Amino acid sequence: MAADTDIDDWLVSEGILDARSRIEARVVLAAAGLTRAGKQRIANHKFERAREALWDGITPVCANPACLAAAGSPAKPIVHAGRDRCSICGGSNTRRAGREMVAACAKSGLERILLLGGSGNAHAELRALTTGTPIEWRIVDGRNDRPTKRQALPDLAWAQLLVVWASTELPHRVSQVYTEDRPPGLPLITVARRGVEALCQAVAHFASGPARNSG
């Protein structure tokens, strides 16, 4: 006789943790022809197909209210899942902040960001978070770059937002080159906290602020 498993137990093992979400998950499985109403068990040989249909048919979101808010009203039903399965943060606060920044910038048409400061790792992470989005970066590395005013001018003309990452290694004479000749129409924000999450939150906050939406 073929081995089978209780559907609820299997869904729990997949990371679908609450009863209401498991009902949503069962609907998805039924739509894929892998179970039907009233069935308690699923044949083990169906696990692989069921897993594929399940994660393809739902929007998994963790318990964090920020993730739920960011998920909005997706086409695929929202199902409560563990953090590592969350489609918003994937267990990473940085990833969630990155998504929020991308969404806020898309809404307000903010695409060209000039960033002063931050480490090479942080820059790589920022670029990775915004790959495939309209956001472009020009980044001045406070440890290595020594731009002149002449080099700074085209960057200032290009940018829609100037971000000074003040808590990172950023010599005053480097930031000064940019802040002194800042065009009147170019907004400037200063991020006091370290970490890519904080940087993304600050840009998202600016992009969704009244200064952007009224203009």
Ligand SMILES: [Zn+2]
């Ligand atoms: Zn999450």
